[in-house]
Amino acid sequence: MPLRKESPPAVADAVPLPRTLVPHLDDTAILLDIDGTLLDLMPTPREVWVPPGLAETLRGLLSRTSGALALVSGRSLNDIDLIFAPDQFPAIGGHGAEMRLRGDGDSAATRAPQMDQELKRRLAAIARLSPGILLEDKGYSLALHYRLAPHAEQAIYEAVSLIRADLPDAPIEVLPGKCVCEIKPAGFTKASGVRALMTHQPFRGRRPFFIGDDVTDESVFAIMPDFDGLAFSVGRRAQGVAGHFDAPQDVREFLARLLDDGGSAAKP
CATH class of the missing domain: 3.90.1070 (Hypothetical Protein Ta0175; Chain: A, domain 2)
Structure with missing residues (x-):
């Protein structure tokens, strides 16, 4: 399977397969990095592109989670929107400097000052x-x-x-x-952005499921236990994650399967 299982932790229950690891979509907040996670890395930031089917999958998961899906990126909200146009998704931009709670453009807030x-x-x-x-x-x-x-x-x-x-x-x-x-x-990170996001509806009270690939995502990996959440890395086995994907293609396939299954495996 594309999602690799980590070495079993020193507890009674080892990491199960993804379909049983991910809670029901009704209870989940899906948080996704973009570059190197959803999209393949390219020689320049402007060369990235959204593969066929991905936007449809994200729209489906957004609906199935009642809006509790957000992109978590170092890119600005404007840049994120250009990449996924005409779609707009809830997002944390600029490593926590910006936040948008809804994909319709409302509830956007800049949380960091302009650089000197x-x-x-x-x-x-x-x-x-x-x-x-x-x-x-x-x-x-x-x-x-x-x-x-x-x-x-x-x-x-x-x-x-x-x-x-x-x-x-x-x-x-x-x-x-x-x-x-x-x-x-200083003072703004993806983790601080996620913490702020998780205080708002429809994210509040849900179990976050975060996927990221870079060093900048490690701050989010580290706070997932605070929310009883789960984190997965891409391309490498990062510290503190439940497992990893080999490449963005594997992430996209997993998300499509998750939407098809409805995330129902963890529900009794």
Whole structure:
């Protein structure tokens, strides 16, 4: 099966198969990272695309969970909407900086301040280190993508460190990812976004089921026990997860099966 079972924990019940592990959709909040989880990674962020059938699956799960499905991404809400257009889904954007509770565009809130313009200019200049470095300005954060220039990784982080040393009081943090270095306001993470999301209906009181692939998703993996939730990683066996998927294709197939089954396996 595409979903790999982890080594049994030192408790009486080992990790069961996914269909018995996932609670009924009536009781579940489905939380999904996008890049590297739902969608295959591409050389540049703009090249990602939504495979046939995925949007239909997400719409079906959104309906079956009474709206308790959300995308949890480092991308901005605007960027998420462009990728999935014309569909809009509940989402946490910008690593917790933005939140939208409903897919109709209502209840959107920005939870982080805009980054200082002078700081942003200094960080943006790092892109000049190599032609393959792509700059992404999210307003409240700035990302330096180097998938096309992997040789520049060390130079990028060294340049960011020099700027941070020059501005020790700047309320920012560096968030490393898969071939990306993102500089964002301190105090906001995907985990803080999920915690806020889980206080609102229709997510409140449900058992979250989160799938993510990157280092930036580890903060969400870590808080799943606080909600009696479950986490799965993609492409690697991350610490604290119940299991893992080999690739986004496997995640998409699992979600389609989950919708077909209705998540009824865990209901008596």
